[in-house]
Structure formats: structure tokens, C-alpha cells
Amino acid sequence: MKNSFEEWVQEITEGASNREIAMKAGIPMTTFHRKWTKGEFTAEDAVTIARAYGRNPIEALVEQGTLTPDEVHNAGVHPIEEFTMLELSREMLRRVQQQAAVPDYLSEPMDGTGRKKSN
Template identity: 55%
Template sequence: MSAFTKWIEEITGGNMSNREIAKKVGMTSATFHRKWTEDAFISDDAIAIARAFDRSPIEALVVLGSLTEEEAQKAERGYSLSEYTTLELSQELLRRIQESAKVPDYLDKPADEAAKDIL
């Protein structure tokens, strides 16, 4: 049994049949059973299952393996700078400094060749 199917059992209380789960999720019983036995759930399935059982779709995607824990944590924080750690802010600052410090290609050429490229 995969981590995702174990998670499904956990969120359903372990007392629902595949048919009951499929109905609640809005999937046919045959499709759900096939995906269960073949461990063939995809991201859209994970999201639908999470929503049907009032769980976070992000949690479902992490359990499925579509997102990493780090990605999920970043998604939960959103875009507020105050929610990022000092290390994360420092790493982004360093990345930006390194990016801006790159020498443009035209500066590696003799002036007359660079002028031709610019004009």
C-alpha cells in the first residue's frame, strides 16, 4: 500500500468502502478501484479527494509526491516577506546579487565588435 492510499484510509476513518469514497469524490467506482489497485492516482485525483474530505489539497499533493514539503511550506506562507526566514531572504538576496553581477556578453568583446552588435 502506498503512502497516498494509506492517507486516504486515514482521512476516511478506515471504515469506508472504495465505492463510498468514489461516490463522495465524484468518481466512478470502477475508476477509483483501478486507481487504488494500480496506485495510479494523479494530482487532480488527490485534490478532489482532499476537497471531498475537507482536507488541504496541498497536503494531498505532498502525500502523493507531487509537491515537496519545502514547496508546500512556501505555498502556505504566500508572498508576505515577513513570513520568510532570515536565511531564505539572505539566499534570495545573494541570488539577486550574483545575477546582477554577471558580465554582459558584449563587454567580453573588443569595443569595435561590441559596437556592431549594439548598433
Template identity: 45%
Template sequence: MNVYEYIEKITDGATINEISERAGIVKSTLWRQIKNNTVSYENLIKIARSYGVNPITALVGVGAVTPQEALQGKMAGDLNDASETMLIEEVARRLHRNAIDADRPIVLNDFELAANDDNYRDAEGTTAEE
């Protein structure tokens, strides 16, 4: 989605004049940037904030950053700030959502988790004969 389409979406089709006034952007600047499809990220952030949209969400929405980049750093801080009760509730929610059998122990090995699902992991290897 290009920047103009995204702005149209988050502003619910407001006019450029309405958007510029609400976001505190000079009208001629916003007109020019939208006409040339070169809306600056600074102005995109101003528009997002003025319409109650998280600026990071807006940057993801126009492809300026990936969802993974937006989440970097956020998750570690969130986990450190979460109480034990919040962590337990989140684990329970995920177990329920993913329908994991909570009556069986979760076995983690030192190698990648995908190896736990490998039915042939204990099979002996063979080599081609020359």
C-alpha cells in the same frame, strides 16, 4: 506512505464506493487507480477536498511535493498580509517557544548567523611551515 494508505487515512477507512461517491469520481476509475497504485493527483485532490483536507497537505502526504515546496510563495504572501500586531505576536511566540533571552540584543552581522557562534572567529590563522 503510498497513495492508497494516505487515502485510507484521510477517509478514516471508508470504502472505495463511499469515497468515489463522496468525491464525485467514477467508481470503476477509482477502483482501477487504487488497484494499480496510480491514483491521479486530480482524483487525490478531489478526495482530499471532499473529506475536508487541504489539497496541498494531501500532495505533501503522498510525497508529490515536499513540505518546503508547499510553503514557497505562501510565506511571503502571509507576511505581506499580516498586520504589525500579528507580526509582533508571532515574534513573541517564537521567542517564548525557543526560550531566547529577550533581554539581550540580537546581533546580526553581514555574514552567516552560524559565524556568531564561532568561538574561534577572531583567532589568527596559521600556515604550515615548509
């Protein structure tokens, strides 16, 4: 019987073979097969597989059982789907304003030589 992590791997790899997954993740095939058969994937394996398939390593650690959803939630890491439109809009505005911030030396008057005017 497959565990939650193995089911998650099958889902994110769209049913790829163990050989294909091992190759893409850079895990030796014999090691991958042994861990798959015994359900002994480590946190490092989970992160490696997640990264190989462009998934969030935190998601992998929850599926693998290293982290609980409560631990992730309490750490302030939330899936984007949990944010309201207002929260997303505020964060976008904050980032735009942050990038548009003008350094002091660009907003202070200059003398005719290109130097900052002394008071």
C-alpha cells in the same frame, strides 16, 4: 502494499470502503478501483478526494507525491501548527485592524447638506 497516499486516504476517510470514497469524491467506481489497485492517482484525483473530505488539497498533493514538503514550505504555505502564539496574535490583530479601517469619506467633515466640506 499501500503507498503513502493510499494510507492517507484511509486515514482521512476513517476506513471507508473504496465504493464510499469513490461516491463521495464523485469518481466512477471502476476508475477509482483501477487507480487504487495500481497506485495511479493523479494530482487532480488527490485534490478531488481532499476536497470531498474537507481536507487541504496541498496536504493531498504532498501525500500523493506531486509536491514535496520543501516546495510547500518554500512557497510560504505553512500549517497553522507551525506558527507561534505571537505570530498568530499579530495576524489576528492585523485582520481586525484591516476590517476596522474607516474609509476617508467617513472620517472627513461634512457640511449641513451631507456633502464633504470643501477647503
